[in-house]
Amino acid sequence: MSSKLLAAACAAIVCLAGARATAFCRTTTCDPNVDCEYDSAGCTVNGEALFWGSTCVSFGVQAAGSAKRGIRFDTAHDLIAGAFEKWAGVDCASGGPEIEIADLGDLECRTAEYNQAFGNANIWMFRDRDWPYEGPNATLALTIITYNPDTGEIYDADIEVNSWGQDVTVGDTDVEADLESIVTHESGHFLGLSHSRALGSTMIAGYTTGTTDLRTLGDDDVAGMCRIYDPDDAPSSSSCVPRHGFSAQCADAQESGGCRLGRGHSPKSAWGALFALGALALRCRRRRL
Numbered sequence: 135m136s137s138k139l140l141a142a143a144c145a146a147i148v149c150l151a152g153a154r155a156t157a158f159c160r161t162t163t164c165d166p167n168v169d170c171e172y173d174s175a176g177c178t179v180n181g182e183a184l185f186w187g188s189t190c191v192s193f194g195v196q197a198a199g200s201a202k203r204g205i206r207f208d209t210a211h212d213l214i215a216g217a218f219e220k221w222a223g224v225d226c227a228s229g230g231p232e233i234e235i236a237d238l239g240d241l242e243c244r245t246a247e248y249n250q251a252f253g254n255a256n257i258w259m260f261r262d263r264d265w266p267y268e269g270p271n272a273t274l275a276l277t278i279i280t281y282n283p284d285t286g287e288i289y290d291a292d293i294e295v296n297s298w299g300q301d302v303t304v305g306d307t308d309v310e311a312d313l314e315s316i317v318t319h320e321s322g323h324f325l326g327l328s329h330s331r332a333l334g335s336t337m338i339a340g341y342t343t344g345t346t347d348l349r350t351l352g353d354d355d356v357a358g359m360c361r362i363y364d365p366d367d368a369p370s371s372s373s374c375v376p377r378h379g380f381s382a383q384c385a386d387a388q389e390s391g392g393c394r395l396g397r398g399h400s401p402k403s404a405w406g407a408l409f410a411l412g413a414l415a416l417r418c419r420r421r422r423l
Contacts (some may be wrong), residue, residue: 139396155350158337159328160356163283166284168369169288176331182286184279184326185362186233190374193218193256193324194238194382199261201295205313208241217321222300224356231363233325236374246292248280252388253291256324258317260297270299274341277323285309289377291324299366306346315341315348327358 157175164170164181171180193212201208218235246352267276273296280290295302295317301310315336322337329339332354334347341348353358381388 138199149369158330158332160358160362161279161326163281163286175251177328179322184281184286184288186326187287187369188235188371188373189232189368190234190372191256191373192236192380193258193283194239194241194375196244196259197240198244199240200262200302202262203297205302205304208259210258210313211240214317217314217318220318220351221321221325222358224351226360228360228364228366229361230365232365233363234370234374238380241382242387243382244386246278246294247385248290248377249385252385253379254376255380255382256291258293260295261295263399265296265299270296271423273298274311276319277320279323285378288326293320293324309344311343312346312349315346319348322355326360326362327355330354351370
């Protein structure tokens, strides 16, 4: 049975004004409720660092967009695709990053799930009707990463934007919870980065309502991207197909059959990307499927 655990640093989120410049942090397989250890920069120092097992990673966007916030699919899709372009297009001295982002377009499924018997997709979606997690009035988005706990290889990543509890906006005027900032930050989690304490970093843990600063990657973000996707450490696979094949539909809409995950390990899911409004605390928790 797989488990879901919050893999981000389990500490109070500090206000942006109180942060200090530090190195980027990677998400690891350690359990913050049990055995995570942290360095002076707030990065976990134990566990396996998370990574995608192919030089090509795909994503799709749930077709409905957000009716509650008046955000159409095309608008959301363009912002998300643009966020990935920022990360994949950083300038690394080593010639990287060695990563390609495949765009699968609109998807029917609007459920965060990883299927061991059916096709999968890495889905971006809005939650207009509810926010079933902690902090509905403080949390902007949640990235759920399913990974191999023995190696850190990422199998699946789904992102939920809290359009129910937050006034998510697009554009440069009347900004509230800026969608471009949210998706740029969550794309960093998708790619394996954890929260940073560095001023000017997109991966900083707090967001100030009405700002757009997190749309732009900082030096700390670039360094993290270049390290994770260094060409010298690139995996041998270049497939863009999600694990167990691609499907735009959720498992319950797919026909039975298909490949099943082999025995020998159980995947875990890290609730590793709670993106919150500044100066509020995150609490760690674990849930069983």
